[in-house]
Amino acid sequence: MHExxxxxxxxxSQKIQAACHKAQRSEKDVQLIAVxxxxxxxxxxxxxxxxxxxxxxxxxxxxxxxxxxxxKDIIWHFIGPIQSNKVKLIARHADWIxxxxxxxxxxxxxxxxxxxxxxIQVLIQVNIDQEESKSGINSNHVIDxxxxxxxxxxxxxxxxLMFMPKINQSKKDKIDSMKKITALQSTFINEFPACNVLSLxxxxxxxxxxxxxxxxxxxxxxxxxxxx
Ligand SMILES: *Cc1c(COP(=O)(O)O)cnc(C)c1O
Numbered sequence: 001m002h003e004x005x006x007x008x009x010x011x012x013s014q015k016i017q018a019a020c021h022k023a024q025r026s027e028k029d030v031q032l033i034a035v036x037x038x039x040x041x042x043x044x045x046x047x048x049x050x051x052x053x054x055x056x057x058x059x060x061x062x063x064x065x066x067x068x069x070x071x072k073d074i075i076w077h078f079i080g081p082i083q084s085n086k087v088k089l090i091a092r093h094a095d096w097i098x099x100x101x102x103x104x105x106x107x108x109x110x111x112x113x114x115x116x117x118x119x120i121q122v123l124i125q126v127n128i129d130q131e132e133s134k135s136g137i138n139s140n141h142v143i144d145x146x147x148x149x150x151x152x153x154x155x156x157x158x159x160x161l162m163f164m165p166k167i168n169q170s171k172k173d174k175i176d177s178m179k180k181i182t183a184l185q186s187t188f189i190n191e192f193p194a195c196n197v198l199s200l201x202x203x204x205x206x207x208x209x210x211x212x213x214x215x216x217x218x219x220x221x222x223x224x225x226x227x228x
Contacts, residue, residue: 001222005043008223009050012206016217019210030210033077035202035220037062038227041069047224048074056098056218060086067093079162079199079218081135088112091120098123098162098199098218101137103145106153113155120155123162123199128180131166139184143191150192160197160215161185165205174205178212185213 035056057063058080078094091112127136201209203222
């Protein structure tokens, strides 16, 4: 890993470019999100000055604090589990939520957004490998869940799907998961043509994710450095 943020950013940008070229996709269709959880305000400002303006946070209180101390035109993505007592903060600050997986939370968010006079773009988090320990809804329930959200909660603008990689997966299993994701996404887009966002890929697998059709990659430590 390079010593400084600028070199890491250049390195990752080149890898994104190469992966897009290989996948015959436009770089404009892949949005880099710098995952800034547990990173300082200084690191966020430094990344911003390099031209990064999409950041991802996992904790509502941290988001609340950071939004107030950083440039106003940053686009904030909430990517962590959503606790119901934190819904108000998320509704106030986030531009995107990647981790919607419970109807109860959708309702609370929608109500909080009504109060704030805002709307938010949402992705449904899917547990593709059906790991019991992991967040996300079962792939068989995605369409029903999405129909419900779409019909009932007008402050939630449904945009697509989000996936977390399995940790310590073999290369073969990873390829299998990516295939399942691509298949699920094409079924999903048939039902919801406007929901073509696919949030997939972290530091370890963003190049494969771009080949699998990812449109948002979430990169933390390999871009911003070790989390404290
Ligand atoms: C922390 C986190 C990331 C980034 O992980 P890195 O390994 O630091 O790249 C991506 N997505 C989610 C949901 C995360 O919580």
